[in-house]
Amino acid sequence: MANNPRAFDARAREARQLAYEATTTVGRRYSSVAEIGISLQFTLPDGKPHSSPHRRLFTPDMQAFFDVQCTDRDCSDGGFDLSPAVDSAVRSDRHEVAGHLRCRGTRSRQECGIALDYAVSVQMRDD
Template sequence: MARTQDQRVRREQAERDKAIAGLISDRFPAVAGIVIRMKYYQKLSFSPVLMERTAHFYPDGYAYFHMACMTQECVDGGFDLTPMIASLVKQRKKSGTGKLKCKAVNGSLSADHASIFYEIVVQYT
């Protein structure tokens, strides 16, 4: 029961965060679309690549670019790609790549328990 309550609270917080972030069309008016390709890596896994994911964002969507950590035990972690996207748009660059570590501060997980390699492609109007 407590786990379900925690999940509901986290889901509600994510919805509030999305609303605060605003729409892509408002925050980045020159952007026609954003594609984020990610490879999730997990330190304690059989295979170092846990998952590959592609996310598409459109002007009528939220400018919320926080990707959850895929490690089941990870609470309140994840990867915030907002600063990278804002920097690309500000410089009007079409793409960028990088690596991020999960930002979780959970005593049971090492600081480098998960990471992503990302590629961001921005399409302009």
């Protein structure tokens, strides 16, 4: 039977699950936020798109876990932490922020190189 290259190390998978469970909800972390939208576009090191662009929505009852896994099947310990970007969008006057991150993982003992262009938009409550 062939090894599944996407099969994560059990310890890494468990650590990620524990981090998720330890995270508070969006409503508790940001009491004035109604919804957080995060648009994601991944690109390969050569600039070609790696997967289809997509958007994730977070409501007050959801976990405030903004760690995005790398989309490369062979990447080890990779991903993108969008928590600072979300914090910045919540604090900004326009409640929007966009940026660019590189994966923090490795592939075949080299830097992964997958890039993420993101946009965070926050809708505040109408209290």
